[in-house]
Amino acid sequence: MDFTLDTGNTAWIIVATALVLLMTPGLAFFYGGMVRTKSVLNMMMMSFISIFTVAVVWVVYVYGLAFGPGEGLFGSISGLIGLNGYADADGLGAGVGIPALVMVAFQATFAIITVALISGSVADRMKFGAWTLFTVIWVSLVYAPIAHGVWGGGLLGSFSPSTVIDFAGGTVVHINAGVAGLVLALLLGTRKGFGKEPMKPHNLPFVMLGSALLWFGWFGFNAGSEWAADATAGRAFLNTLVAPGIAALAWLLVEKIRDGKPTSLGGASGIVAGLVAITPAAAAVDTWGALAIGAIAGAICAMAVSLKYKFGYDDSLDVVGVHLVGGVIGTVLLGFFANLDEGTTWAPDGALNGLFYGGDFTQLASQIIGALVAIVYSGVLTLIIGLALKYTIGIRVAEEVEVAGIDLAEHGETAYEEAL
Amino acid sequence: MKLVTAIIQPHRVDEVRAALEAAGVKGVTVSEAAGYGRQKGHTEVYRGAEYTVDLVPKTRLEVLVDDADAATVTEAIVSAAQTGKIGDGKVWVVPVDDVARVRTGEHGADAL
Numbered sequence: 001m002d003f004t005l006d007t008g009n010t011a012w013i014i015v016a017t018a019l020v021l022l023m024t025p026g027l028a029f030f031y032g033g034m035v036r037t038k039s040v041l042n043m044m045m046m047s048f049i050s051i052f053t054v055a056v057v058w059v060v061y062v063y064g065l066a067f068g069p070g071e072g073l074f075g076s077i078s079g080l081i082g083l084n085g086y087a088d089a090d091g092l093g094a095g096v097g098i099p100a101l102v103m104v105a106f107q108a109t110f111a112i113i114t115v116a117l118i119s120g121s122v123a124d125r126m127k128f129g130a131w132t133l134f135t136v137i138w139v140s141l142v143y144a145p146i147a148h149g150v151w152g153g154g155l156l157g158s159f160s161p162s163t164v165i166d167f168a169g170g171t172v173v174h175i176n177a178g179v180a181g182l183v184l185a186l187l188l189g190t191r192k193g194f195g196k197e198p199m200k201p202h203n204l205p206f207v208m209l210g211s212a213l214l215w216f217g218w219f220g221f222n223a224g225s226e227w228a229a230d231a232t233a234g235r236a237f238l239n240t241l242v243a244p245g246i247a248a249l250a251w252l253l254v255e256k257i258r259d260g261k262p263t264s265l266g267g268a269s270g271i272v273a274g275l276v277a278i279t280p281a282a283a284a285v286d287t288w289g290a291l292a293i294g295a296i297a298g299a300i301c302a303m304a305v306s307l308k309y310k311f312g313y314d315d316s317l318d319v320v321g322v323h324l325v326g327g328v329i330g331t332v333l334l335g336f337f338a339n340l341d342e343g344t345t346w347a348p349d350g351a352l353n354g355l356f357y358g359g360d361f362t363q364l365a366s367q368i369i370g371a372l373v374a375i376v377y378s379g380v381l382t383l384i385i386g387l388a389l390k391y392t393i394g395i396r397v398a399e400e401v402e403v404a405g406i407d408l409a410e411h412g413e414t415a416y417e418e419a420l
Numbered sequence: 421m422k423l424v425t426a427i428i429q430p431h432r433v434d435e436v437r438a439a440l441e442a443a444g445v446k447g448v449t450v451s452e453a454a455g456y457g458r459q460k461g462h463t464e465v466y467r468g469a470e471y472t473v474d475l476v477p478k479t480r481l482e483v484l485v486d487d488a489d490a491a492t493v494t495e496a497i498v499s500a501a502q503t504g505k506i507g508d509g510k511v512w513v514v515p516v517d518d519v520a521r522v523r524t525g526e527h528g529a530d531a532l
Binding site: 198200201255258259260261263265266269302303305306309318321 | 464465466467468469470471472473
């Protein structure tokens with residue numbers, strides 16, 4: 001097969017890759033600001049270590065598991081160890097003129113952020129060694145098959161009656177990470193004092209900085225997922241501006257009505273809820289669809305973050321309330337709002353359109369099944385991995401470590417000097 | 421000699437300092453403090469979870485004065501710090517046995 005380089009597409013995806021990578025340090029700030037002073041370094045390091053481990057295992061074998069050819073649970077890794085002999089003509093971006101290694105790097109950044117997202121539910125109490133090992137095992141056994149199923153033609157995508165629309169990662173990234181976060185939170189148990197002692201965010205400006213970096217990077221995530229510099233990428237780009245905007249407004253409105261005041265934490269959280277929900281839909285809905293999905297996600301996520309107190313699971317930084325709930329909302333609402341008739345070069349025949357745009361119930365069913373498959377697979381596999389770690393090396397730090405602060409015990413550092 | 425200690429609203433510090441200066445007070449020590457009185461704390465809401473914050477930030481001022489000036493200084497602080505709302509703080513006066521100026525070694529009223 002011949003390969004013709006497209007410089008425009010290649011340039012955009014190289015830039016988009018850097019944008020998506022920046023999301024993970026952004027997430028480190030978003031999460032880091034939300035924990036207490038004694039565990040901010042550990043919180044941020046859980047995101048950073050995900051970059052380190054996934055970057056390495058990705059080029060050794062995980063890319064092949066996720067995007068190598070194959071119709072089973074995994075792709076094949078032959079020829080991909082060390083990426084030797086990996087020709088541009090056989091690469092993921094062959095059809096759009098993007099060199100193979102550029103796509104390997106682009107996809108790596110998605111795996112990295114997905115793993116890092118999970119860390120929000122395990123704040124203050126997970127052994128750093130266990131987390132590090134978890135990142136490697138989870139990206140191999142959970143992320144790779146789900147990415148392969150939804151984006152690589154693998155087994156997990158074959159349960160739905162029509163193609164599940166997941167433009168940039170509603171199932172693969174957000175539902176997947178949200179479920180994994182829930183499972184780990186349940187396996188770890190609640191933090192000492194959860195629901196009784198105040199555990200208020202120690203640095204809200206960090207949280208706002210983090211949400212801004214996430215938003216900035218997310219333009220690469222969503223518009224980059226078109227793998228081309230074209231009008232469809234532009235549609236995804238605009239929707240990535242619109243949906244978080246209205247989602248944050250909706251979140252603040254819920255707070256104003258329920259709690260009396262619109263908070264900065266609510267604004268930052270609303271941005272992320274909107275980003276999560278528009279992710280699967282980015283180029284698959286028109287601007288009205290983006291406004292609707294954003295508004296619904298912002299309002300529902302603002303209410304969903306309180307569920308953990310009701311049910312007693314310590315999803316510390318709301319991976320479930322924001323990523324699982326937001327991911328499900330975006331994925332399922334595509335069954336109503338998907339509009340591929342105009343403004344997009346991707347599946348332009350309207351075959352996958354949602355109920356409000358001339359489609360029938362087939363696409364809604366596909367979207368629901370796609371979400372359920374991701375929930376069940378991620379839940380079961382994460383449970384197995386988590387149990388294996390729990391009963392071998394252990395996953396939770398000692399109580400005295402948790403009380404004194406995980407930063408000092410696990411990293412030998414403290415983030416801030418105590419005043420005198 | 422007397423030690424006048426005042427716990428006041430942090431946002432009244434500048435007014436109180438000006439009033440002390442007008443009353444002829446030469447020096448004051450200011451520190452950040454936290455506590456609660458009859459108003460108790462307040463509540464904060466994070467992602468819908470309500471936290472009670474028991475300790476409210478306050479500012480503590482300490483002034484050493486001559487016995488004769490204690491009442492004037494106390495009144496100066498009270499009138500400058502007063503907003504009339506709950507949480508305005510308290511001022512109290514205690515006797516002081518001796519005061520020494522470190523630089524010169526002077527004692528008593530000379531050291532004020």
